Amino acid sequence: MTAPEAPPAADNRLLAEVRVPARADRLAVVRGTVHAALRAAGCDALADDVVLAVDEACQNVVRHAYGGDTDGDLVVRLSRAPDRLFVELRDYAPPVDPDAVCGRDPADVRPGGLGTHFIETIMDDTRFLSPPRGVGNLLRMTKRLPAHLRLEGEGDTP
């Protein structure tokens, strides 16, 4: 949670966007879309890890924001700047308390909190943004790209 504030994802190149009902049986659709988009963008090496982080964040939306399977929308938007990936999750559930979302020490062998640990381990920055019109939740995760995956000639994102 210490990475610098990234620019608005709207300024970046869209890699994929998928809208599904917030249900456990639709998360495979999100995973498949994100994985394919990352491979198409030449980010194969990161794909498995980023897909896991996205899946865990989607699970949080299904389980905690919506409180279980629902037909409410879950929108996942994957984009990239020259030196980093952005994943935005948009839902229309009641606002969540960001402070209530916390990980745990995985050496403490208990279920629960492991998904958040995965997100924090894989992604460089995770933060809730103000959703448009104040409706629902908007989570943005950022992953810095290793040097060999950065696009040349466009400069680093400030």
Add this chain to the structure above:
Amino acid sequence: MTVDIDDTGGVPVARIKGEVDLKTSPRVRKALLDVLKKRDTLIVDLSNVDYIDSSGVASLVEAYQTARKAGGQVSLAAVSQPALRVLQLARLDQVLPIRDSIESASAEIAE
């Protein structure tokens, strides 16, 4: 995702195949715990697991803990690369018994 239980002799083996996620992990959990109601040892073959998330890992941990409380053992065998990566991220690769093959896990439990 499928879970096949082979309990025809020796240490029972649960063979998980496919993607273990929020939708499918309850079936994994139930299948493993059902075996452990009758047996105190279990080998979980993860060679054909293409994907596993935190809920799937939690199911494996619960089975492991259930067996340990009963004085038994759950071992993970032939763990696929995607599954091993997730166990490493969870730092559980140093906690859960992970063996190269069903044969080596079985031999260890039989000792």
